[in-house]
Structure formats: structure tokens, C-alpha cells
Amino acid sequence: MDNFRPLLYISLLFVLFVIWQDWQHAHQPTQPVATTTKAPTTGNAVNVPGMPAAASPSVVATTPATSKGERIQIRTDVLHLTISTRGGDVLEAQLPTYPISVNEPHDPFTLMFDRNGTFVAQSGLISADAANAPNHYAIYHAAQPSYEMRNGEKTLRVPLTWTSPGGIKVTKTYIFHRGSFLVDVDYRIENASGKPWKGVVYSQLVHSPLESHSSFLQAHSYEGAAYYDGSYQKVPFDDMAKSPLAKTVKGGWMAMVQHYFLVAWIPEKGSDYDYYSKTFSADGNPLYLIGYRTSAVDVAPGQSSQLSSRMWIGPELQDKLEQVAPGLDLTTGYGIFTVIAKPLFWLLSKIHGLVGNWGFAIILLTLMIKLAFYKLSATSYRSMARMRNLQPKMQALKERFGDDRQKLSQATMELYKTEKINPLGGCLPIVVQIPVFIALYWVLLESVELRQAPFIFWIHDLSTKDPYFVLPVLMGITMFLQQRLNPAPMDPLQKRIMTIMPLGFAVFMAFFPAGLVLYWVVNNTLSIGQQWLITKRMAATNTGK
Secondary structure: OOOHHHHHHHHHHHHHHHHHHHHHHHOOOOOOOOOOOOOOOOOOEOOOOOOOHHHOOEOOOOOHHHOOOOEEEEEOOOOEEEEEOEOOOEEEEEEEEEEEEOOEEEEEEEEEEOOOOEEEEEEEEEEOOHHHOOOOOOEOEEOOOEEEOOOOOOEEEEEEEEEOOOOEEEEEEEEEEOOOOEEEEEEEEEEOOOOOEEEEEEEEEEEEOOOOOOOHHHOOOOOEEEEEOOOEEEEOHHHHHHOOOEEEEEOOEEEEEOOOEEEEEEEOOOOEEEEEEEEEEEOOEEEEEEEEEOOOEEEOOOOEEEEEEEEEEEEOOHHHHHHHOOOHHHHOOOHHHHHHHHHHHHHHHHHHHHHOOHHHHHHHHHHHHHHHOHHHHHHHHHHHHHHHHOHHHHHHHHHHHOOOHHHHHHHHHHHHHHHOOOOOHHHHHHHHHHHHHHHHHHHHHHOHHHOOOOOOOOOOOOOOOOOOOHHHHHHHHHHHHHHHOOOOOOOHHHHHHHHHHHHHHHHHHOOOOHHHHHHHHHHHHHHHHHHHHHHHHHHHHHHHO
């Protein structure tokens, strides 16, 4: 045990270092950098099954800032959007209920943008007769330059119309709902020509990712494309050029995912869609595209047809996303610890629903975890208490065998066997806590619900470090006190390592999310109380003998 415990602490310290590096990466500025993407001069066609190549739209999204078309401003209680009359594309999206930081409460987070980079949502129609189908380059007509959801209104409709010389009228309508990041996008196709119309509807996202700052082991919050075909599939930007997506999916969805937020297209359920991805460049700047196309739609002369899809533009709210579409909540990435992190977040959110404060929810969650492992911890603490009582005998063995480490080790193991003590038993609480600790770390890192969540007094954001380092200091103190209750290592070097370990952990934890340090402080405090009580009871029992 003397040899194992320092190694275990050092291993945990290494794990802390790794996830600290990842946390630094995840908290790099996420706002667009000041670069200008010029309009591309050429485009690459998307070949649509059953359609002539000439009827396929170019997937290259010209930078809307240099495109023709007016900008339509849309304001709801949770979304501020800019939509272009060229294609009816969503060019910009700001989230007024999600400020950039606690210190900038009136500066909304910008999720989609077209001025300093590219992140736009496009959709359109394709037909063999290109003049009778508005793709994302067509110019729509809007009745007014701005739309705002007023007090008392539950929905806001933004219709855009396009009419071809041949008598095809298309109305593209965005429908917004109060308090919701889910947007309905409806297409109504009216055929006033004298011949049948046949075409498909496509929806796609175009993204020019910001510069990425790699972290240790490259394990950080996922940023890239994703889709759902019955299981959650990531499409990293680097993989798009190597292996473009081309797959038929029943229903599903596709999205661009980043830390805390996503934009997703969700088609109607039950139908087959052709999912695709593509990479291209605009004057040397890489652009990445993921989208889907519907099956062919037929509209007879004098008839009309309507197709619907939905968009999610906003935060990765897990309880909302799982109601929107199957698997959409999986965009909150907990990695290999999902099996632990998901139940932890579910329980944490339920507790938060009762107490209304994420900090107190973490405290209560820690208490519940401690109760769940109470018997295991009690067994381990009893083992450590018995080890502490063996210190005189251990010291006698050391004096007897001196520097003969082999004989000392053999005699020590015989002593453990005689006393029926598991030398590794006292380390079990630490071993058990490590996966829970790391899973909770990812919950705090990836769950937008905890982003900028206040606790009390000076802690205004549990997802960032304690600004005054009070919690890390308390953690170091509780770790030191907990060590005082454990048997001291026999080896002088190990003893020195264990002495400085609380200081090392306190320094590392100073840069971790305050919510994680809060969990560790509460856990240590409960462990100290439990261990002290067990040690006192065992001492009383031994005295009674």
C-alpha cells in the first residue's frame, strides 16, 4: 500500500494535467477572427440522383457580404437572425439569452456569421428546368425589411416569395416560436404553368472553422459536422476531403457542432434523404459543407405541394434536443465517459430542478455519490485504520531487517496476511472516485446548462475557475487533513511526496472549473468525517478489549 498510494496520487495528478490542458483548449475564444473570405470564382456541382448535372446547384456559398440581396432582420425573445433575400439563407444568428461572458451580459453570443468567416445555413430547390427552381442564389421578395415578435405573440412568420417567368411560385416561410430555438422552414410550390414540375429540396450548412489551438493528447470539445442515421456519426472536417459523405438515410438530421452550441437541419420523419458532404475553398480559405436532399417531388399543373423541415439554432439543451429528434442530444459530447456522465447530468439536473442552484445541486450530488459508496468507503477506511494500528509492528520490522528490502517486503506481506489486512484496501475510495471525477469534469465542461451558472458570493460561473482561488485552497487543506488520518508511509521519500501532494493538487485545481473543485472539497470533507468516525469507533472497540 505504501508503494501504491503515491503512485495512485501521481497518476491522478497526471490525469488532472491532461484534462486541464483540454479545459484550456475548450475555453479559447470562440468568436470569429478578423479574416475576410472573398467570394469564390468557381463552384462545384452537387450531382442529384435522377437530375441532370446541369440542374444541380453549386454548393459553394459565396460570402453573403458581397452577394446581391437584401438583409432581413428578425428578432424573437431568444434569436436575433439575419436572413438574405438571396436564397433565403440564414447569414447570422445571435443568442441574446446567452451572453459571451458573465462580464459582458449585453453582448450576445454569435453562433452563425458571414462577415469574419463563414457559417451559413442554405436551402433551395433543384429542377431539370433550372429557371423554374430557386436555389440558394435566387432572389426572393420580402414584404418588409425586419420582423419582430411582439409581446403576447406566440409565433412569428417570415414569408419569402419567388416566381419564375414560367409560372412556378415558391414561398419559403420561416416560422419562429416564442422561447424556442427550433425554427420551422416550409416550402410551398405552386404550379401555374401548363406542364408538370419535378424537383427536389436541399438543405445544407457551410462552415469555415476558426483556427484551432491543439491541446495535449488532442482530446477536446468536438467541433465539426455530424449526422444521425440511427446512431450518432461525427464527420470531422479533416475527414470530409478524404471520404465525402454520400448516404441515404431515413429521417435523421445533420448538424454543425461546436462547444455548447449547434445548428442542425431536421427533415420530416419517415422519408428517405440523400446525405452528402463536400469540401471546397474560397480564395484559399477552406469551406466545409454537409447537407441532404429530398426524394423527387412532382407537382401537376394547377396544383401545389408543401414540404417542411426544421432548424435548431442554439444551445445544446439536452432535455429539449431529445424531444426534437432522436439522438440530437448526443451532440453534447461526454466522450468515453458518456455511460457515467449521462446519468450524472440527469441526476444533477433533477436536483437543480428542486434547489434552483447548480452549486447546491453539485453539493447534494456529491452527498448522494458518497452515500452510494458508503459501505465500500467504510471497508476501506477500516482497513486504513487497522494499517495505522500496525505502524509499531511495521517499524519493528524495518529496524529488524534494515536495508534488506526483499526480506522486509516478505515479512510485511506475512504481517498483512496474519492480521487479515488488504494492503490495497485503503486506496479503493480513490480508485472509485477517479471515473466519477472525470465524468463530472466532462459534465461541467460540455453541458451548456452549467455555462455561466452562478453559485454564491464570488463564484459567478461554475464552469470557469474560482477567481480568488478560495476553493482550491480549501481543497488542499481538506486533502492534507485527510492524509493525517491515513497511516504514514514508511519510506522517507514517499512520505515527502505525500506531504507536498496537497499543495500540488491545490495548484492544479486552481485552474479547473469551480464546480469541479467544489465537488472535490465537499467529497474530501465528507470523507474526513466518515474516516474520523470509523477510526474513533475502532479505537473505542480496541480499548474495550
